[in-house]
Amino acid sequence: MNDFIAARSQMALSLGFHIVFSCIGMVMPFFMAVSHFIWLRTGNVMYKNVTRAWSKGVAIFFATGAVSGTVLSFELGLLWPEFMKHAGPIFGMPFSLEGTAFFIEAIALGFYLYGWDRFNKWFHWGTGVLVGVSGLVSGILVVAANAWMNSPAGFDYINGQYLNIHPIQAMFNDAWFSQALHMCIAAFAATGFAVAGVHALMILRGSHVQFHGKAFRIAAVFACVAALLQPLSGDISAKDVGRRQPAKLAAMEAHFKTEKRAPLIIGGIPDEKNKTVHFAIEIPGMLSFMAHDDFNAEVTGLDQIKPEDHPPVAVTHYAFQVMVGLGMLMLAISLLYFIAVWKKKQWLQKQWLLKLFVLATPAGFLAVEAGWTVTEVGRQPWIINGIMRTADAVTPMPGIVYSFYLFTAVYLSLAVIVTFMLYRQIRMVGKLYDLPAMPVPSSH
Amino acid sequence: MLYVVIIFLWTSILLYLLLGGADFGAGIIELFTSRDNQDRTRRTMYRAIGPIWEANHMWLIIAIVILFVGFPEIYTTMSIYLHIPLVIMLLGIVARGTAFSFRNYDAVVDDMQVIYNRIFMYASCVTPFFLGIIAGSAVAGRIDTHATNFLDAYVFSWLHWFSVAIGFFTVAICGFLASVYLIGETDNETDRQRFISKARTTNILAVIAGALVFVAAQVEHIPLMDWIFGNPVGITAIVLASLSLVLLWYLLFHGKTKILRVLAGFQVTMILLTTTYRHYPKIVLLKGGGYLSLLEHAGNEHTMAALGWALLLGSVFILPAVFYLIYSFQKKKASVAH
Numbered sequence: 001m002n003d004f005i006a007a008r009s010q011m012a013l014s015l016g017f018h019i020v021f022s023c024i025g026m027v028m029p030f031f032m033a034v035s036h037f038i039w040l041r042t043g044n045v046m047y048k049n050v051t052r053a054w055s056k057g058v059a060i061f062f063a064t065g066a067v068s069g070t071v072l073s074f075e076l077g078l079l080w081p082e083f084m085k086h087a088g089p090i091f092g093m094p095f096s097l098e099g100t101a102f103f104i105e106a107i108a109l110g111f112y113l114y115g116w117d118r119f120n121k122w123f124h125w126g127t128g129v130l131v132g133v134s135g136l137v138s139g140i141l142v143v144a145a146n147a148w149m150n151s152p153a154g155f156d157y158i159n160g161q162y163l164n165i166h167p168i169q170a171m172f173n174d175a176w177f178s179q180a181l182h183m184c185i186a187a188f189a190a191t192g193f194a195v196a197g198v199h200a201l202m203i204l205r206g207s208h209v210q211f212h213g214k215a216f217r218i219a220a221v222f223a224c225v226a227a228l229l230q231p232l233s234g235d236i237s238a239k240d241v242g243r244r245q246p247a248k249l250a251a252m253e254a255h256f257k258t259e260k261r262a263p264l265i266i267g268g269i270p271d272e273k274n275k276t277v278h279f280a281i282e283i284p285g286m287l288s289f290m291a292h293d294d295f296n297a298e299v300t301g302l303d304q305i306k307p308e309d310h311p312p313v314a315v316t317h318y319a320f321q322v323m324v325g326l327g328m329l330m331l332a333i334s335l336l337y338f339i340a341v342w343k344k345k346q347w348l349q350k351q352w353l354l355k356l357f358v359l360a361t362p363a364g365f366l367a368v369e370a371g372w373t374v375t376e377v378g379r380q381p382w383i384i385n386g387i388m389r390t391a392d393a394v395t396p397m398p399g400i401v402y403s404f405y406l407f408t409a410v411y412l413s414l415a416v417i418v419t420f421m422l423y424r425q426i427r428m429v430g431k432l433y434d435l436p437a438m439p440v441p442s443s444h
Numbered sequence: 445m446l447y448v449v450i451i452f453l454w455t456s457i458l459l460y461l462l463l464g465g466a467d468f469g470a471g472i473i474e475l476f477t478s479r480d481n482q483d484r485t486r487r488t489m490y491r492a493i494g495p496i497w498e499a500n501h502m503w504l505i506i507a508i509v510i511l512f513v514g515f516p517e518i519y520t521t522m523s524i525y526l527h528i529p530l531v532i533m534l535l536g537i538v539a540r541g542t543a544f545s546f547r548n549y550d551a552v553v554d555d556m557q558v559i560y561n562r563i564f565m566y567a568s569c570v571t572p573f574f575l576g577i578i579a580g581s582a583v584a585g586r587i588d589t590h591a592t593n594f595l596d597a598y599v600f601s602w603l604h605w606f607s608v609a610i611g612f613f614t615v616a617i618c619g620f621l622a623s624v625y626l627i628g629e630t631d632n633e634t635d636r637q638r639f640i641s642k643a644r645t646t647n648i649l650a651v652i653a654g655a656l657v658f659v660a661a662q663v664e665h666i667p668l669m670d671w672i673f674g675n676p677v678g679i680t681a682i683v684l685a686s687l688s689l690v691l692l693w694y695l696l697f698h699g700k701t702k703i704l705r706v707l708a709g710f711q712v713t714m715i716l717l718t719t720t721y722r723h724y725p726k727i728v729l730l731k732g733g734g735y736l737s738l739l740e741h742a743g744n745e746h747t748m749a750a751l752g753w754a755l756l757l758g759s760v761f762i763l764p765a766v767f768y769l770i771y772s773f774q775k776k777k778a779s780v781a782h
């Protein structure tokens with residue numbers, strides 16, 4: 001592995017790790033707020049127990065998200081100094097605003113986690129909501145920064161110089177809306193299915209069904225609404241990519257030849273040498289429709305793009321298939337769930353429905369990782385689309401390979417510990433939370 | 445707006461040193477507490493910093509964001525040549541932050557706690573030590589942008605007596621800040637006495653480490669004396685800091701917690717002021733007389749304006765909220781105590 005590949009891998013690893021925790025940090029506060037609200041309204045202590053059990057988990061996830069985010073803000077410079085030297089002043093606006101959002105999030109979390117029975121109960125509830133809102137805002141802002149890398153704006157690039165910089169225009173680049181929308185919905189879908197799946201498993205095992213049933217309902221409703229919206233937002237994203245990054249769209253669809261009435265390719269093994277896709281299902285005209293709203297429109301293929309500007313086709317294509325496939329799976333489960341809720345109440349008692357949710361536990365997060373692979377690998381070889389190449393941005397320091405191994409070890413151990421703690425948390429539910437009249441736990 | 449941004453940068457560094465420093469210090473104190481008392485120290489500390497530790501560490505992020513948005517050359521030069529200490533510091537931050545929340549939120553209390561505690565305590569020492577090294581390296585003039593071999597470029601840029609001495613100094617200061625802070629956080633008289641004696645020890649250690657910094661500067665031919673005593677602001681600040689030291693010792697025997705905290709904060713502020721004032725606006729000194737300056741290496745006008753407004757806007761939201769957070773947990777504690 002050379003240093004350049006090591007740097008890319010380390011960046012991908014760190015971001016792929018962080019995104020899991022940031023999704024949870026953005027979304028769990030809303031689940032907690034709902035459960036907390038029901039408790040405050042109905043006085044049903046079970047909901048208070050659900051809220052408190054979740055909040056312990058969130059504290060663990062939040063801290064891990066915060067430290068991995070801190071690492072990222074240094075890594076941008078440690079690994080990509082040449083990029084940050086030029087990009088920092090241009091795409092820095094969302095980061096500067098994000099600082100405020102993080103701060104508010106951290107403060108509100110302090111109030112929320114340590115404020116049980118100390119403050120007015122609605123003030124306390126409100127701080128929980130604020131954690132979620134500021135998390136969501138910071139997610140949107142950081143995605144706007146990433147969107148700028150896909151769709152650079154707010155400066156003129158003249159003779160290798162970055163002139164006439166307008167940070168606000170850079171923030172509101174062409175891609176920010178579609179990406180931020182898609183990301184927010186994805187966070188709800190991913191976290192929702194993960195949480196619902198864990199509680200579904202516990203219900204199937206017959207342990208503390210009351211408790212897990214309530215938790216499951218809240219998570220499942222969020223997850224299923226998000227999963228219904230996700231393909232719609234994905235369609236907006238695809239059109240957007242078609243407009244601003246035809247090379248990425250072509251790689252996503254392994255679309256080698258420019259053609260009218262381009263087919264949508266499902267599955268298949270792209271063969272980059274012979275410029276074809278083996279064993280794929282083709283839906284004629286569908287890609288033209290997806291990209292341009294017209295079954296007969298022409299879709300740019302890789303043949304129109306200089307070979308040195310081609311993204312890795314296979315990885316991008318597979319990642320896209322995985323994301324869309326999982327999206328369809330989650331969509332199907334959501335439809336079944338809503339039919340169950342509205343028309344076929346008896347399904348809710350059935351094991352198969354819960355089993356489906358257990359099956360889908362990792363689906364959302366896998367789709368998130370796949371989606372980011374599409375976005376980031378599909379942008380290659382550019383770090384700033386069309387302006388700066390990734391290879392030109394990397395740090396001159398040799399030996400990044402070792403740093404990559406080190407970070408891999410760290411993130412692996414953290415992942416193991418967090419999973420282990422989560423497991424212990426769930427096992428302790430009976431002891432800590434399932435007593436119907438649990439005394440208010442003191443905060444020492 | 446450039447000056448607004450610079451003030452914010454300096455203030456965030458100061459606040460990180462004070463608040464984050466006290467926070468690291470708590471872990472350092474825990475490490476140097478006898479086994480029997482560790483548990484009690486831990487509980488006091490959890491109550492004292494639990495709600496605010498996340499917020500305390502945000503100052504580092506604010507400082508970094510200001511650097512990479514407003515002063516990208518400074519950020520990237522440091523990232524390239526101080527890569528190794530930065531990575532170690534980051535690992536420290538990761539280990540410490542996660543260990544802290546793991547030990548507080550693990551549903552089962554068992555042997556794992558011992559591991560979390562160890563990690564927490566050692567990382568609490570390593571992180572400020574390397575922060576000190578990084579700060580020392582920025583001004584030591586050893587960063588060589590023309591170096592041709594690995595050691596000169598990426599190791600000797602930060603590995604020298606001066607930065608190591610500053611590393612120790614930083615650790616001592618953190619311990620000192622934490623002990624002074626914790627004095628006011630306990631209602632138990634023996635614990636109070638323990639923290640007071642810790643404050644004395646760490647204060648002495650800080651003075652010794654400070655002296656070592658001067659020695660190391662001499663050894664490494666860094667004109668530290670001139671930086672501090674060569675200008676009226678430096679002299680005034682150092683004199684004030686020393687005077688307040690006398691007052692501090694007097695108060696330590698009489699245990700006035702509120703004033704003690706203010707004094708400790710004041711001393712650290714004065715130290716940061718003297719060490720930065722003389723350089724300003726040169727924040728990174730390079731080998732061979734080159735430098736990176738806050739004024740000459742700032743981003744363009746639009747960026748600075750946007751950054752300045754973002755920071756001003758942010759502080760309208762953040763500052764009241766931070767104060768309210770600290771205030772309400774202080775007040776609640778007081779009302780529980782009485």
Ligand code: HDD
Nearest residue numbers: 179182183186189231234235237238327367368371372375
């Ligand atoms: C739960 C997760 C999830 C699901 C079910 C989907 N996506 Fe997605 N997708 C993401 C999670 C995601 C993501 C991880 O959030 C990405 C990465 C960058 C971004 O903005 O969102 C993404 C990126 C992304 C992009 C690239 C955007 C860009 O580069 O700017 C496209 C074109 C789509 N998605 C399209 C779809 C379609 C047509 C889906 C149909 C079902 C779909 N996504 C489901």
Ligand code: HEM
Nearest residue numbers: 008011012015016019142145146372373376377382383390
């Ligand atoms: C958290 C979700 C994200 C994930 C999972 C992710 C994933 C990845 C991956 C897989 C790569 C490697 C691509 C390759 O080298 O082939 C990468 C590169 C990179 N990403 Fe992202 N990314 C995310 C968000 C972001 C954001 C928000 C930013 C910046 C604002 C960003 C900045 C970068 C940079 C600078 C690189 C290195 C340059 C490059 O390879 O193009 N990423 N990311």
Ligand code: HEM
Nearest residue numbers: 021022025026061062065066069070072073102135139142
């Ligand atoms: C799509 C990508 C990203 C999303 C959606 C995202 C979102 C979030 C969220 C919601 C948090 C709050 C903490 C938590 O809930 O655990 C967080 C933390 C953080 N993120 Fe990210 N982030 C992304 C990528 C990045 C990148 C590229 C950087 C660095 C440049 C970054 C820097 C940080 C920092 C410094 C924190 C810690 C803030 C704190 O202490 O609360 N994030 N992120």
